[in-house]
Amino acid sequence: MTSHLRVENLSKSFGSSRVLREVSFSVQPGRFLVLLGPSGSGKTTLLRCLAGIERADAGSIHLGDRLLAHGRTHLAPDRRDLAMVFQDYALWPHMSASANVGYALRRRRLAEREAHTRVDAVLDRVGLREHAAQYPHELSGGQQQRVALARALVAEPGLLLFDEPLSNLDADLRERLRVEISTLTRESGATVVYITHDQSEAFALADEIGVLEGGRLVQLGSPEDLYLRPSSPFVAQFTGLAGELTGHAAAASTDQGVSVRTGAGVVLAGSGDAVTAGTALRLLIRPAAVTLVDATELAAEAATGSLTGTVVDTAYRGRGYDHVLELPGGTQLTGVFDRLAHRRGTRVHVHLDPEGCFAFPEPHPSPLSAPAQSPEPVSTRI
Numbered sequence: 001m002t003s004h005l006r007v008e009n010l011s012k013s014f015g016s017s018r019v020l021r022e023v024s025f026s027v028q029p030g031r032f033l034v035l036l037g038p039s040g041s042g043k044t045t046l047l048r049c050l051a052g053i054e055r056a057d058a059g060s061i062h063l064g065d066r067l068l069a070h071g072r073t074h075l076a077p078d079r080r081d082l083a084m085v086f087q088d089y090a091l092w093p094h095m096s097a098s099a100n101v102g103y104a105l106r107r108r109r110l111a112e113r114e115a116h117t118r119v120d121a122v123l124d125r126v127g128l129r130e131h132a133a134q135y136p137h138e139l140s141g142g143q144q145q146r147v148a149l150a151r152a153l154v155a156e157p158g159l160l161l162f163d164e165p166l167s168n169l170d171a172d173l174r175e176r177l178r179v180e181i182s183t184l185t186r187e188s189g190a191t192v193v194y195i196t197h198d199q200s201e202a203f204a205l206a207d208e209i210g211v212l213e214g215g216r217l218v219q220l221g222s223p224e225d226l227y228l229r230p231s232s233p234f235v236a237q238f239t240g241l242a243g244e245l246t247g248h249a250a251a252a253s254t255d256q257g258v259s260v261r262t263g264a265g266v267v268l269a270g271s272g273d274a275v276t277a278g279t280a281l282r283l284l285i286r287p288a289a290v291t292l293v294d295a296t297e298l299a300a301e302a303a304t305g306s307l308t309g310t311v312v313d314t315a316y317r318g319r320g321y322d323h324v325l326e327l328p329g330g331t332q333l334t335g336v337f338d339r340l341a342h343r344r345g346t347r348v349h350v351h352l353d354p355e356g357c358f359a360f361p362e363p364h365p366s367p368l369s370a371p372a373q374s375p376e377p378v379s380t381r382i
């Protein structure tokens with residue numbers, strides 16, 4: 001049985017509020033898709049529709065050659081060959097760790113010995129061998145989420161669904177469990193759909209990332225695609241910016257991008273929409289595009305193509321320092337990394353790499369404000 005997931009034109013409303021709008025995507029067997037979006041963008045509703053806990057109003061869901069949902073067809077969650085891990089663990093409080101995990105096998109009518117062997121093996125894999133007999137209230141948050149992960153993995157489902165599984169955990173634990181989810185799900189061979197509002201988590205885990213905005217899938221691609229070619233200011237913002245400037249196109253855009261005249265100087269943006277000279281633009285800047293040079297070291301050089309700013313904050317980050325800069329006109333750039341510390345008040349030259357600068361006409365048409373002219377719903381195979 002293959003676990004190629006195909007979702008077509010999925011829509012869902014609660015009363016008059018449209019929560020999912022014609023969402024289409026597909027995930028190849030064994031691939032890891034992260035759906036990224038702010039709170040309220042419809043992530044949980046989408047995952048619950050995949051799981052069969054929620055019924056979509058329109059659209060279809062296929063897993064392999066099986067139809068899970070379309071029209072009157074609505075397979076129950078336990079007939080979909082999937083397992084889900086929730087933000088709040090959702091363990092049975094009256095069952096031990098091993099009973100929680102074993103519960104997922106009961107329906108399979110495995111011989112008791114075989115079931116025990118599998119439960120022990122999967123608890124071992126998530127590092128909980130010593131805790132098998134303990135109850136959820138005797139376990140830490142991280143351990144409870146490991147039990148939930150083991151419970152999802154034990155029946156070897158074709159599809160694994162994760163709803164913000166790390167958001168209730170401390171930073172250090174979150175990082176470790178993220179690595180375990182990444183390796184264990186990939187070892188299992190299951191297709192994965194993982195939802196989060198945290199862009200660093202999305203980039204760390206995903207083979208492909210889809211961005212949800214107001215119930216619409218507005219971009220779907222590899223992490224590199226999204227980082228280097230965000231399709232809208234919203235996607236750029238949601239995947240990490242140092243800051244933004246406003247300005248005008250100094251000339252019409254070319255294959256190399258567009259020169260943007262801003263209050264802080266002229267900046268070349270490597271990508272964005274095609275524009276004519278004079279178009280009002282928003283210039284969005286990735287942190288990785290910004291490099292610093294001390295102004296005094298550059299005194300003799302004509303610093304063409306670079307801006308001048310003032311360091312307003314410096315924070316030690318282990319391998320170097322993050323800076324906040326203020327540019328002429330008052331715009332701030334945050335998260336500007338340099339191996340060396342530049343002290344508060346220092347004047348610095350700021351070089352901007354066109355690859356990490358995006359220009360969008362202002363105001364950029366939003367898929368929500370202009371539904372009639374919005375592009376076709378994103379439908380991409382991954």
Ligand code: ADP
Nearest residue numbers: 014017019037038039040041042043044045046
């Ligand atoms: P996310 O997980 O991205 O935060 P949700 O899917 O939970 O988003 O919610 C999307 C929108 O749908 C929100 O505005 C939420 O209030 C609404 N919503 C979700 N579930 C229900 C429900 N059962 N009844 C009414 N509104 C709901």
Ligand code: MG
Nearest residue numbers: 043044045164
């Ligand atoms: Mg949610």
